[in-house]
Amino acid sequence: MQIISEKFNIYTSNIxxxxxxxxxxxxxxxxSILGFFGLFAVCYIFILGNMVVNxxxxxxxxxxxxxxxxEVNDLELKYLxxxxxxxIPFSYSLGFKEVKTTFAVRKTFGFRxxxxxxxxxxxx
Numbered sequence: 001m002q003i004i005s006e007k008f009n010i011y012t013s014n015i016x017x018x019x020x021x022x023x024x025x026x027x028x029x030x031x032s033i034l035g036f037f038g039l040f041a042v043c044y045i046f047i048l049g050n051m052v053v054n055x056x057x058x059x060x061x062x063x064x065x066x067x068x069x070x071e072v073n074d075l076e077l078k079y080l081x082x083x084x085x086x087x088i089p090f091s092y093s094l095g096f097k098e099v100k101t102t103f104a105v106r107k108t109f110g111f112r113x114x115x116x117x118x119x120x121x122x123x124x
Contacts, residue, residue, distance in 0.1 A: 102121060 100121070
């Protein structure tokens with residue numbers, strides 16, 4: 001009987017030790033879960049802040065791109081107005097002259113002779 005009571009005491013002391021360890025484990029688990037939750041909350045706030053800053057910057061870039069687009073349109077209109085004012089007599093007065101262009105046709109890699117090469121005059 002005494003052997004059984006000693007084994008029972010050893011068994012109950014082991015159970016008490018495991019319950020202490022399980023209470024310690026639950027507090028560690030709770031602290032780690034709350035820590036991860038806090039870390040995720042900080043990351044969420046950081047990402048959300050970056051998104052807001054990027055949206056504000058994009059609105060500023062949109063305003064800048066609109067002004068640049070209108071400036072490009074003005075330059076295109078100036079270019080078209082100047083290009084329509086160019087003509088042959090004006091180019092002659094600046095010293096330009098027409099050039100007759102000739103196009104050379106290359107010999108093919110076949111059985112043709114050198115007499116087959118032709119120089120074609122420009123029809124324009």
